[in-house]
Amino acid sequence: MLNGDTPLPLDDRGVTYGDGLFETVLVRDGQPYLWDYHMVRLLAGCQRLGIPAPARDELDPLPGRAGPGLHVFKLILTRGSGGRGYLPPASPESRLRWQYLPFAANEQRWREGVRVRHCALRLSIQPMLAGLKHLNRLENVLARREWSDPQTAEGLLCDHEGHLVEATCMNIFWRRRGVLETPRLERCGVAGTLRQALLEQLPMFEVDVGPGHLDEMEALWLGNSIQGIWPVTRLDNDEGKPLVEWKLTDVHREFQNVAQRLLGYPELPKVEKP
Structure with a gap:
């Protein structure tokens, strides 16, 4: 499973078919809000779509890296590459990407x-x-x-x-x-x-x-x-x-x-x- 804010390859199923999930989380000084609710929804999406879910011990540290101030932490999880056309691979290798964006509420x-x-x-x-x-x-x-x-x-x-x-x-x-x-x-x-x-x-x-x-x-x-x-x-x-x-x-x-x-x-x- 690849991590970070690196580009997704063109054959990634999230790019070609929208085959994936995302979460946008409010983070203040490294503290995420409603984090458990976001993780419950992400896991439910993984189960329903049949995408391997990242482990919580891999996900939980990520919001804390946003640094001081108010940020939006965006997390994208795709099924990865592979399969034949719409048919997904039998054993997908999901890809995880994330990004931190400064934010100010209106x-x-x-x-x-x-x-x-x-x-x-x-x-x-x-x-x-x-x-x-x-x-x-x-x-x-x-x-x-x-x-x-x-x-x-x-x-x-x-x-x-x-x-x-x-x-x-x-x-x-x-x-x-x-x-x-x-x-x-x-x-x-x-x-x-x-x-x-x-x-x-x-x-x-x-x-x-x-x-x-x-x-x-x-x-x-x-x-x-x-x-x-x-x-x-x-x-x-x-x-x-x-x-x-x-x-x-x-x-x-x-x-x-x-x-x-x-x-x-x-x-x-x-x-x-x-």
Whole structure:
């Protein structure tokens, strides 16, 4: 198994077929956040795809090499080379690569919230890949190409059956009739590590909901394990025309601050009344 930030050969199956997995981990002064959640997801992906998993004693020291300050540690694991066409080798030799990138969270989006939009693209339903952070992310790339307005922070994605699933690179959360909910991810979508930690920390339910129900939501958030939680203040349709607006309240802050603590970010003050 090769290691480091060296290039992958052109015959690597991760390059040719997206045959692999990746994790992006927030690291502060060498301390990774939600590390065990990332490792559980990586191992689950290895088991489902049949890729040999690196040993934990090989992986655990890696985030500590990021050095002082805030970084994103990106880890890529591929099946390696070999096989005939799509047929993988009977005994694959997986490849591990990683990279450390300096990072600064967008604190303005924490405080002021974000504008998002619906995407026209619909996610394919494939339960075998649901929840995994695999390397084939072309659907997300196509969805992200749908807008270029810098005022739009994210795009919401539905599957082909019309269920809300996720944003292009974040999970979705909302409060409806006083209850916290998040989309069920048994058919498609990425089961984020922050999402899993919040499900364990809070009374939150996984549900199937269509986009037409978003105007019922008392609060809407997007989040992942790098950026934390962004409250949504405006939702547009897939042409950029406004559909729903929300005012920031202390309900938004309460949910955000659970995530802030999980990621070592500073807690946010209560919303100032006008």
